[in-house]
Amino acid sequence: MKRTPPNPHPEYEFLGPPGAVAMLIVLPLITYGLYYNCRSGFGCPPAYWDAKDGLWPKVGSNPATYASDLWNFLLSTWDTDAFMVYSAFMVFLFVCYFVIPGHVVEGTVVGGVGGSPLTKDRSNYKLKYKVNALRTVMLIAVLVVATLMTKGVEPFLFLHGHFIGLITASLVWTFAVAIFVYIWSFIPDSNGQEKILACGGNTGNKIYDFVLGRELNPRFSASPDSTFDIKYFIELRPGLIGWVLLNFGMACQQYHDLGGRITNSMVAVLVFETFYVVDSLWNEAAVLTTMDITTDGFGFMLANGLLTWLPMNYSLQARFLAAYPVDMSMAHCLLVVMTQCVGYYIFRSANGQKNNFRRYGAAAPQNKGLKYMETASGSKLLISGWWGTARHINYFGDWLMALAWSLPCGLASPIPYFYPIYFAVLLIHRELRDEEKCRKKYGKDWDKYCEIVRWRIIPYIY
Numbered sequence: 049m050k051r052t053p054p055n056p057h058p059e060y061e062f063l064g065p066p067g068a069v070a071m072l073i074v075l076p077l078i079t080y081g082l083y084y085n086c087r088s089g090f091g092c093p094p095a096y097w098d099a100k101d102g103l104w105p106k107v108g109s110n111p112a113t114y115a116s117d118l119w120n121f122l123l124s125t126w127d128t129d130a131f132m133v134y135s136a137f138m139v140f141l142f143v144c145y146f147v148i149p150g151h152v153v154e155g156t157v158v159g160g161v162g163g164s165p166l167t168k169d170r171s172n173y174k175l176k177y178k179v180n181a182l183r184t185v186m187l188i189a190v191l192v193v194a195t196l197m198t199k200g201v202e203p204f205l206f207l208h209g210h211f212i213g214l215i216t217a218s219l220v221w222t223f224a225v226a227i228f229v230y231i232w233s234f235i236p237d238s239n240g241q242e243k244i245l246a247c248g249g250n251t252g253n254k255i256y257d258f259v260l261g262r263e264l265n266p267r268f269s270a271s272p273d274s275t276f277d278i279k280y281f282i283e284l285r286p287g288l289i290g291w292v293l294l295n296f297g298m299a300c301q302q303y304h305d306l307g308g309r310i311t312n313s314m315v316a317v318l319v320f321e322t323f324y325v326v327d328s329l330w331n332e333a334a335v336l337t338t339m340d341i342t343t344d345g346f347g348f349m350l351a352n353g354l355l356t357w358l359p360m361n362y363s364l365q366a367r368f369l370a371a372y373p374v375d376m377s378m379a380h381c382l383l384v385v386m387t388q389c390v391g392y393y394i395f396r397s398a399n400g401q402k403n404n405f406r407r408y409g410a411a412a413p414q415n416k417g418l419k420y421m422e423t424a425s426g427s428k429l430l431i432s433g434w435w436g437t438a439r440h441i442n443y444f445g446d447w448l449m450a451l452a453w454s455l456p457c458g459l460a461s462p463i464p465y466f467y468p469i470y471f472a473v474l475l476i477h478r479e480l481r482d483e484e485k486c487r488k489k490y491g492k493d494w495d496k497y498c499e500i501v502r503w504r505i506i507p508y509i510y
C-alpha cells in the first residue's frame with residue numbers, strides 16, 4: 049500500500065542512471081587500481097615505477113574480450129582465506145553489537161528531511177539506536193594486544209599478504225548487503241504501508257535506486273523501539289575499525305621487513321588515523337545528525353563506501369609506507385604534526401559548536417555569546433564563531449587532517465595523496481548537496497544567511 053503522505057519521486061543527481069552504472073563499475077576498479085599501482089615490488093608511480101612489471105592487470109586491452117577479461121581478473125583475485133577472515137570480522141562485529149552493553153539514544157524525526165514541505169509529515173517518530181561502538185573497539189584492542197604479546201606480529205602479516213583477497217571479499221559483502229537492502233525496501237512495513245524511502249533513491253529507475261539507496265532506514269523490525277539499524281551498524285563499525293586494523297597490519301609488515309623497527313612516518317599515520325577513528329566512535333551518537341543517516345538512502349554507494357572504499361583506500365598511506373619506508377626529518381615531523389593539530393582543532397570545535405547549539409539551544413550556558421539568526425522554519429542559524437567564518441568550516445578541518453596523513457609519505461609519488469584529492473572532491477560535492485537541502489528548508493532566510501557568511505568552506509578562498 050502507498051504511503052500517506054507519499055514518498056517523493058526526486059530528480060536525478062550524480063549524472064542520473066549513467067552515473068549510477070559508472071559507479072558500479074568504476075568504484076571497485078579504483079580500489080583494485082590503487083592496489084595494483086602501489087605495492088611492494090610493483091612500484092608506485094612515478095618514482096618507484098618499474099614499467100616492466102606492468103601497472104594494471106590486462107583488462108580492456110581488447111574490447112571484444114572485455115567481459116571475459118574482467119571476469120577472469122575477478123576470479124584471479126578470489127582468496128577463500130581472506131573471504132573467511134573478512135566474514136568472521138563482520139559476524140564478530142554483529143555479535144558485539146548485541147552482546148556488549150550500551151545506552152540507547154534517539155535519532156532525528158524519521159523522513160522529515162530538512163523540514164522540506166515534500167517530506168515534512170511522513171512520520172512523527174524517532175528511531176532508537178544502541179551506542180556501543182567504542183566498547184567494541186576497546187574489546188578488539190585487548191584481543192590485538194593479547195595476540196601481539198603471545199604470537200608477535202606474525203598473525204597480522206596476513207592483512208598485507210592477502211590484501212587483494214580482502215578487497216574482493218569486501219566487494220562480495222558490498223553487493224550482498226546492497227542487494228538485500230534493495231529487495232527489503234519493497235517489503236511493506238508492519239502497518240502494511242510502503243516504507244519511508246530516501247528522497248534521493250526513489251526515482252523508479254532500478255539501477256539508479258539500487259546504487260543511491262531506496263530505503264532511508266533499513267531495519268529488521270519497523271518498530272521504533274528496535275535498535276538494529278543496518279545503515280547505522282555499517283556506518284561506524286566495519287569501515288572505520290577495519291581501516292585501523294589494516295593500518296596495523298601494514299605497520300606489522302614494515303616492522304617485519306625492517307627487522308624489528310617501524311619508521312616515524314608509519315607511527316604518525318597510525319597514531320593520527322587511529323585517533324580520528326576513536327574520536328568518531330567516541331562521538332558515535334553524533335553520526336545520527338549527519339546527512340548519511342538523516343537524508344541518504346542505504347544502497348550500493350554507501351555500502352561500497354563503508355565496506356570497501358573506506359577500509360581499503362583510506363589505508364593506502366600505511367600500505368605505501370610498508371612498501372617504501374620514509375624516515376621523516378624533524379622539520380617534516382613538525383609540519384605533519386602542526387597540520388594534524390590545526391585540522392583537528394577546526395574539525396572538532398566547529399562540529400562541537402553546532403552540535404551543542406542544535407542539542408541544547410541558544411540559551412544554554414555553553415552557547416553564551418554566540419550570535420545567531422532566526423528563520424521562518426523555526427530553526428536558528430549560527431552567524432558567529434566557527435559557523436560565522438564559512439558555511440562548512442568543519443570540512444576544511446577534516447581535509448587538513450587528510451593532508452596530514454599523506455604528508456608523511458613524502459613527495460616521491462602522488463599515489464598516497466589520493467585520499468586528500470578524492471576527499472576534496474567529495475567535500476565540495478557534499479557542500480553543494482547540503483546547500484541545496486538548506487535552501488529548500490530555509491528559503492529566503494538561507495539567502496540572507498549566505499550574505500552574512502559569504503564563504504563556503506575556506507574563508508577568503510572558496
Ligand SMILES: NC(=O)C1=CN([C@@H]2O[C@H](COP(=O)(O)OP(=O)(O)OC[C@H]3O[C@@H](n4cnc5c(N)ncnc54)[C@H](OP(=O)(O)O)[C@@H]3O)[C@@H](O)[C@H]2O)C=CC1
Nearest residue numbers: 162337338339402427428429430431435442443446478482
Ligand atoms: N572522513 C570522511 O570520509 C568524511 C567525513 N565527513 C565529516 O562528517 C561531518 C558531518 O558532515 P555533514 O553531515 O556533511 O554536515 P555538517 O555536519 O556540516 O552539517 C550540515 C547541517 O548543519 C546545519 N547547519 C548549517 N549551517 C548551520 C549554522 N550556521 N548553524 C547551525 N546549523 C547549521 C544544517 O542542518 P539543519 O539546519 O537542518 O540542522 C546543515 O544541513 C563533517 O565534519 C565532515 O567533514 C563527511 C563525509 C566523509
Ligand SMILES: CC(C)=CCC[C@@H](C)[C@H]1CC=C2C3=C(CC[C@@]21C)[C@@]1(C)CC[C@H](O)C(C)(C)[C@@H]1CC3
Nearest residue numbers: 075283284328335338340349350352353354357358
Ligand atoms: C562516490 C564515493 C566514493 C562514495 C563513498 C563515500 C564514502 C566513503 C563516505 C561518504 C560519507 C562518509 C562518512 C564517513 C566515512 C566515509 C563515508 C562513508 C565517516 C563515517 C568518517 C568518520 C566521521 O567522523 C563521520 C562519522 C562523521 C563520517 C560520516 C560520513
